[in-house]
Amino acid sequence: MAAFTLKINGQAREVDVDPNTPLLWAIRDGAGLTGTKYGCGVAQCGACTVYVDGQTVRSCSMPVxxxxxxxxxxxxxxxxxxxxxxxxxxxxxxxxxxxYCQSGQVMSATALLSVNPTPTDNDIDLAMNGNICRCATYVRIRAAIHGAAKSLEG
Amino acid sequence: MTVHDTKLSRRTLLKGSAGLVLGAYVARADKLFAQAAAKPSVNIAPNTFLIIKPDSTVTVLCKGIEFGQGPFTGMATLVAEELDADWAQMRADHAPSNPQLYKNLAFGMQGTGGSTAIANSYIQMRQVGAAARQMLVAAAADAWQVPAGEITVDNGVIKHASGHEGRFGEFADKAMAMPVPADPKLKDPSQFRLIGKEGVVKRLDSADKTNGKAFYTLDINEPDMLTVVVARSPKFGGKVASFDATAAKAVAGVVDVKQVSNGVAVYAKGFWPAKMGREALKITWDDSKAEKRGSAELLQQFRGLSKTAGKLVKAEGKFEESMAKGGRVIEVEYVFPYLAHAAMEPLNAYLKWDGDTAYARYGCQFPTPDHMAISKVLGLPIEKVKIDVLLAGGSFGRRAQQSTHQAIELAEVAKAIGPGKPVKLVWTREDDMRGGYYRPYCIHRMRGAVRDGKIEAWSDTIVSQSIMKGSFFESMMFKDGLDPTSYEGSNEIPYDVENFRCDMHQVDVGVPVLWWRSVGHTHTGYVVEAFVDELLEAAGKDPIEGRLELLSKKPRHAGALKAVAELADWKNYKVPAGRARGVAVVESFNTFVAQVVELSMTDDGPKVHKVWCAVDCGVAVNPDIIRAQMEGGIGFGLGHILYAEQTLDAGAPVSGNFDTYRSLRINEMPEIEVVIVKSTEKPSGVGEPGVPPLGPAVANALAKLGVGRPRQLPIVPGASA
Amino acid sequence: MSLFKNSMLALVAGGLAAGLLAFAEPSFQEADAAVSNPTKLQSVSAFAKIKNKNERAVALFTEAGKVIQSPRCMNCHPATERPTQTDRMRPHIPLVVRGEGGVGAAGGLACATCHHENNFDAANVPGNPKWALAPIEMAWQGKTLGQICTQIKDKERNGGKDMAALVKHMAEDELVGWGWHPGGNRTPAPGTQKQFGELIKAWADAGAACPKG
Structure with a gap:
């Protein structure tokens, strides 16, 4: 175990975990923020998506x-x-x-719109296909991203 | 008679002998539960279903679990309709485990499944709303000293012409203490403001599921809680021979290691140390009773059996004689893999046990059997055990456990470390994927004959494991020693075919299996719809016209087909070059769904561009949730038909995660158009019925494209290699 | 698995008697890439006996080609926009693309979404500070070793490197070096980066002739 001070959402948070602990579990079990979900642990599903210095990151894929x-x-x-x-x-x-996957979907969609205010369907595929939704809400995810883009225009 | 025997059996529970069977079963376990199951009465007491707060918010306690299919919103819609509430004041939460109050009227116990949530609650929850309205009006009448008959309720406002006006919160306490009307009057459907209306009802859980606030079992983090992972046998049926926990206990954060009946449990402060501790365990497994066959051996056995006649399920006419007359004789084999449910949230559960009482919290789909299992393991009376149901990150059948294996394991890990230590049992994704309880592996061998443009003969020999064998459902649901969920849909096809036969080999394999979103229809829908398409092609018929000719006695099948033909403009639509369309219609859970698929081929297998879908689920309570369930069912069906399989290597499941158990992703999701067939029939479910037609519609489109109908699923294998 | 499947399909086809309606069995399984994963490299001295300089160069490059054509190198030198992965060189899942600078699509699914400074075996994700796809002009997949060789020497297609820079890149670059330390259950490139660098240098010194074809 070792103490780490993580800057999460603008606040310093102390977590005492093994250095090799994935950031995901430092956030969930250490800092007690549970909106970030565990879905696969191998960077396949995107449920654990956070931003690290503004970059979209699967928090299961890097150690604290x-x-x-x-x-x-x-x-x-x-x-x-x-x-x-x-x-x-x-x-x-x-x-x-x-x-359950939607925190990650929202994180990825927000990241997309932040750099690409008018994404095409192909842009959406490339940005969002790393986020699995087992309920397959994909039709609405796509529509909602277009809708959000439109609302940001005006 | 419809094809869905399961549904009929479940319905029969309410009044018939099957209900007594469950009653007897429950009675063995506990009197309180027996009362619940045996009692034919339907609970409509508002004070058990509604929490009306002083701020006039109305929280509906939902009997079933919300894992995406929409019962929170559905139950609240039914109540609000009769209560004449304003939709903005409605909320929903889970009812706790209590079979007396919250039994599923289709099962006789508390539980979710078989797409029954709306179907079994449609009248009951409206009665709850109507009773509450009547009681609120009575309370207001008493307070205002005016005749109740002169009081109106509209959009959550109680009014009297004298100028009195109030909201529900003011009268709730008084109203809830009043006697419950025995038979509260329900609205005529022509008066509905919410049920079946577009745009007026929004899901109650969307906001919290968009900002990270929605609370799931994995999010439980109580003081002194230990996170537990269990090392289970890599092969099904293996047992712990011996283990050495020295290294595991040395992992920082690991608190203890205990053996439980299913393996070795590691207790730690947090998930990661628990997982690291488990990796440090040295376990020797006793595989003497384990299933050791691989997929190749199972295929060989199943295929061999499929070439012999199984136990007869149903026969009409003279099948063999008709076949002997020749014509276009077709025989095809369909092979279906084991499938994992792979819900986004792997299995998990929380339990606090102090020696005298136990309090469990988790995404529990079958509260009644789980409740009894926890009581039994901990040696507590039923009333000393409480289960609160939490939101679950999907299920697709996985949490509906007649074996109660998760509840047993939960109680065992709590018991093993002793009272006063709350435990959160967590399955990793790999545990979930390799942990069994799959959609059964099965084979269908289809034989048929076409003469003079007519389908004269049809047979289906099924080889499958039973889902219900060995569970309490066996005595209730088996027919002539066979599990109807293995053949539902195959035994009574909707099409007029004079010479018909369906038989089955029920095979034992040491791999635990379970219902998987739409159960038997996941494979029977595929074979029936692919085979009828193939026979109609041989008969020179149009896939839709040909089906309609054979559906003269099945108006709802025909209705769904006609609706999808119109939606997809079947006759006039110009299919783009390089693409083809296919169609299928399947009834499951008394809901009729027809789909038309348009696809092309790519290097990565079929690319489905669009799906047109027509659904007849009786009265449509929440049209947008029905559409959402069709969309989701199509995506779920497509991902599995294209990519998913769990294979066995000498008995051990191969795929452990989404890198090898390939899931549909957004770039593979087709455009979808849904039409809801207008109906005044009783509402039926929508959680599962969107799945079955998708696979055969894809297969039939591939045939049209000249590729052929896939005989072995998944269509694009190899991900699990 | 694919072999198993093929044999099953054959069984199905064989089981259907002639005269029955026979459709071609749809078969979309990915061909198992014929990837051989040698673990060792011969040292430069093993080629000293080849007297002809060009022949020696060709032999040296062919030996070095065991590295170049290993999945560890080929996976990120795709001929399309999409990299491959695993020892089987299947298409990368999720769907990722080269993007600008080879670091993936902007706005959500860059390489750095999952791949970081180091391998992280706990998530089975490889990493390196320079993790990126090779530019399209450096594509190796689908090419013969001779074509790759010619391409590697071509300044227009090797990032403007002269032979000395090329040798240094092969011998010392840290992303190249990742190929021998890929983490997880990935088969490392054969030999060592040092051996590989020596082979490339000896090849250059021998005139850098390329294999035919």
Whole structure:
């Protein structure tokens, strides 16, 4: 075990975990932020998506010891205008079913709109196909991203 | 008579002898539960279903579990309709485990499954709403000293012409203490404001499922709680021979290691040390009773059996005689793999046991049997055990465990470390994927004959494991020693064929199997719809016209087919070059779904561009949730038909994660258009019925494209190699 | 598995008597890439006996080709926009693309979404500080070793490297070096980076002739 100070959503949080612990479990069990989900542990499903210094990262895919002073953003800390547009579009279209993957979906969709305000279907495929939804809400995810993009225009 | 025997059996539970069987079973375990199961009465007491707060929010306690299919919103819709509530004041939560109050009227016990949530609650929950409305009105009448008959309720506002006006919160306490009307009057459907209406009802759980606040079992983090992972046998049926926990106990954060009946449990402060501790265990397994056959051996056995006649399920006319007359005689074999459910949230559960009482919290799909299992393992009376049901990250059948294996393991890990130590039992993705309880591996051998443009003969020999054998369902549901969920859909096809035969070999394999979203229809829907398409092709018929000719006695099948033909403009549509379309219609759980698929071929297998879908589920309660379930069912069906299989290597499951158990992703999701067939029939389920037609519609489109109908699934294998 | 499947399909086909309606069995299984994974490299001295300089160069490059054509190197030198993965060189799942600078699509699924500074075996994800796809002009998949050789020497297609820079790159580059330390259950490139660098240098010194074809 070792103590790490993680900067999560603008707050310093002390976690005492093994250095090889995936960031995901430092966030969930260490910092007690549970919006970030465990789905596969091998960077296949995207349920654990966070931002590390603004870069979309599968939090299961890196050890807590590699974080250093990087700024971590989780679903609980999302507050950009893109995030708000995405979340509003998700609710407007009733995208979620079981909901378990949706934190990761929202994180990825927000990241996409932050760099690409008018994504095509192909852009959406390339940005979002790393996020598995076993309920297959994909039709609505796509529609909601387009909807959020539209709402950001005006 | 419809093909779905399971449904009929479940319905019969309410009044018939099957219900007594469950009653007897339950009685062996506990009197309280027996009362519940034996009692024919339907609970409509508002104070057991509704929490009306002073702020006038109305929380509906949902009997079934919410894991995406929408019962929170559905139950609240039924209540709000009769209560004349404003949708904005409605909330929903799970009812706790209590079979007396919250039994599924289709099962006689508390549980979710068989797409019954709306079907079994449609009248009951409306009665709850109507009773509550009547009681609120009575309370207001008393407070205002006016005749109840002069009071109106509209959008959550109680009013009297004298100027009195109030909201539910003001009268809730008084109203809930009043006697419950025996037979509260229900609205005529023409008066519905919410049921079946577009755009007025939004899901109650969308916001929290978009901002990370939705709370699942994995999110439980209580003080002093230990996270537990269990090392289970790599082969099904293996037992711990011996183990050395020295290294595991040396892992920082690991608190203890104990043997349980299913393996070795590692207790730690957090998930990661528990997992690291498990990796450090040295276990010798006793495989003497384990299943050691691989997929190749199973195929050989199943295939051999399929070439012999099995136990007769149903026969009409003279099948063999008809076949002997020749014509276009067709024989094909279909092979279906084991499939994991692979819900996004792997299995997990929390239990706090202090020696005298136990409190479990998890995404529990079958509360009644789980409740009894926990009581039994811990040696506690039923009433000392409480289960709160939490949201679950999907199930697709995986959490509906007649074996109660997870509840037993949960109670055992709590018991092994002793009272006063709350445990959260967590399955990793690999545990979930390799842990069995799959859709059964099965083979169908189809034989048929076409003469003079007519399907004259049809037979289906099924080789499959039983889902219900050995469980409490066996005595209730088996027919002539056979499991109807293995042949449902194959035994009574909707098409008029004079000479018909269906038989089955029920095979024992040491791999635990379970219902998997749409159960038997996952394979029977495929074979019936692919085979009828093939025979119609041989008969020179159009796939839709040809089916309709054979559906004269099946108006709802025909209705769904006609609706999808119209939606997809079957006759006039110009299919783009390089593409083809296929169709299928399947009834499951008393819901009729027809789908048309348009696809092309790529290097990576079929690419499905669009799916048109028509669904007849009786009265449509929440149209948008019905559409969502069709969309999700199509995506779920497509991902598995294309990519998914669990194979066995000398008995051990090969795929452990999504890198080898390939899941559908957004780039593979087709465009979808859904039409809901107008109906006044009783509402039926939508959670499962969107799945079965998708596979055969894909197969039939591939045949049209000249590729042929896939005989062995998945269509694009190799991911698990 | 694919062999198993093929044999099953054959059984199905064989089981259907003639005269029955016979459709071609659809078969979309990925061909198991004929990937051989040698573990050792011969040292430069083993080629000293080849007197003809060009022949020696060809032999040296062919030996070095065991590295170049290992899945560890080939996977990220795809001929399309999409890399491959695993020893079987199957298409990378999820679907990722080269993108600008070879670091993936902007806006969600860059390489760095999963691949970081180091291998992380706990998640079975490989990593390296320079993790990226080779540019399309450096594509190796689908090419013969001779074609790859010619391409490697071509400054237009090797990032403007002269022979000395090329030798240094092969011998010392840290992303190249990852191929021998890939983590997880990935088969490492054969030999060592040092041996590989020596082979490339000896090849260059012998005139850098390329295998035919």
């Amino acid at each position: 010891s590699a974080i250093g002073t990087s700024e971590i953003t989780t679903i609980e800390g999302l507050d950009s205008k893109e995030a708000k547009a995405v979340q509003a579009a998700w609710v407007a279209l009733d995208v979620p079913q079981c909901g």
